[in-house]
Amino acid sequence: MPEFTGEAGAALVFLIGYLAVFGWMLFAYLTHRIKWRSRYSLLFFHVTIRVASQACGIGFGVLGFANTNLFLAFLILGAEGYFSLVLCAFRFVISWHQHNLASRESWLEPRDLPNTNKLRKFFLFIFLGPLAFLFYRDNPMVIFHCVLILANVAIVVGGSYLAGADYSDPNSADTRKRLQVSKISRTAGQSVFLAGNAILLGIILVTIRNNRRDGDARKKKGTVHPTLTLLLIAWFPLIVRGIFGILQASVFSLSYYNPDNYGASGFTHRFTAIEYVLGVLTEWIACVLLNLTYFTSKNDPKKSDLHDTVDLNRIEGSAPADVEKL
Template sequence: MPGFTGEAGAALAFLIGYLAIFVWMLFLFLTQRIKWASRYTLLFFHVTIRVASQACGIGFGILGFTNTNLFLAFLILSAEGYFSLVLCAFRFLISWQQHNLLSGQSWLEPPDPPNTNRSRRFFAFLFLGPFAFILYPRNPMVGLHSALLLANVCIIIGGSYLAGADYSDPDLPDTKRRLQISKITRTTGQSVFLLGNALLLVLILATMRNNRRDGDSRSKTGTIHPTLWLLLLAWFPLIVRGVFGILQAAVYSLSYFNPANYRASGFTHRFTIIEYLLGVLTEWLACVILNLTFFTSMRDPKRVKLQNGDEGAGDHGLAHPHKNQVAI
């Protein structure tokens, strides 16, 4: 009999948490404290996805398996939420470099050289995926973004492939085949995300080391910008979420598709606690910490957009707008 379950209560709690972030970010956008064409737009997209995901979680917690479409929507939106959050962390690091490095550029995503054929580059990325880095080695983030996108596709395919399985009899050959294929694809996708998180730590630590040595927009050396400390702090819940993603894909007892994790009304209490502590809470914490960079970056200089192939002020002076540059 459908009713308000512990899972619906957990989903409601995090729906309120994400709605609070949603209202906060919308206020910043509407008051023009942050721009729509900024790193915060991707973070706002993550929050929007998570609001929808938690709403589906409430519906599934109340209706149970009388409406399996809500369950599938919850799974897909949850995967998209994690994917967008990992991208957010990289975009925030790149943005910090563009605003604070003395060159005015990010060495993770340098500006395009003059006369770059963007249509050709787009199709190269579309068909080659992460291997497009071979043709465009000056932009390493393109390969990483493509790899994360392919990993996301693997996770969605793995989850969707199990939708038609008969879980009343896990020993059926078709069910076993679906479980095995899904395990491979989902574990592969989650492994790429975990490697991306490991790489993120290396990049954050390298940026912090360079910041201490070379200084930043504050004209200080020997210290580390507070935004970088927040990015490092946000990495910890992200890596926990990444490890949990691997375990959930590879260990059947933690899988969404293990019948032992369900009652007639939905998730068991044990599975609900594990899912919301390691899956949802970690993402919410990382999202909150990334939002806090609004306060630590308020005094950062405006980003300098280079035109006509200019390469900025070089490695030894802070880039400032001139006749070929537009400050944004």
């Protein structure tokens, strides 16, 4: 008979937490406080995925192994939630560059020129995948997107491959093979995400250093823009989540596929606490901090029209750093 377990309770707590964020973002969209075509759209996508993931977590916590499809959906949606959140953090740094640097350009992702064929660019990504970077070598984010996509595929494939294992006979050759292949695949994917988080820290610190030296849209030098402070704070739960991802993929005692982590109706209390504190709480905190940048960036100027930026940079003797003075 279905029962409301501790795992279902933890999933419900974070479902409420993510629904609160979902409600705030939907309100902000409907009242035009934030735009659909903005950095917040990817964050909204993350929140939507996490709402679905937590709903599946409640279902699995109540039904247990009577419905394993809910369990698989919980795992896959959780992986996609972390993937989207890492991309969110980079998008927020890029947006800060575009709103606050004198050039109104981000050195992470130069904006497309007005005559760029965006449909062609889209299909290059669709058909070429990671090879698209051959056409956009001057755009670091293209390469990074491609690498993260491959890492995400490795994590999802590794988890799905292990889902077919026979856990009634954990010492069988097939089960042991599946465990090894999944461990390698998931660890490799999580390692890329962890490396991405390390790179993110370097980018944030370089941006903060330049902000102190050159100032920003507030016309202040020697200080740090509050949005950058929030991004730096948000990095800490993200790196904890990344380290946990590595450990969960490589240490069997922390794995979803360790039978000792399950009772008759689902996760043990120990595993539930580990999963939700290190896996879900860290993502929710980072998500809330990214949302708070709305308040710290309200007075930032709009992104300059790219036509104006290009024309200004063509003026003799005006380097991008000097655009603000013209």
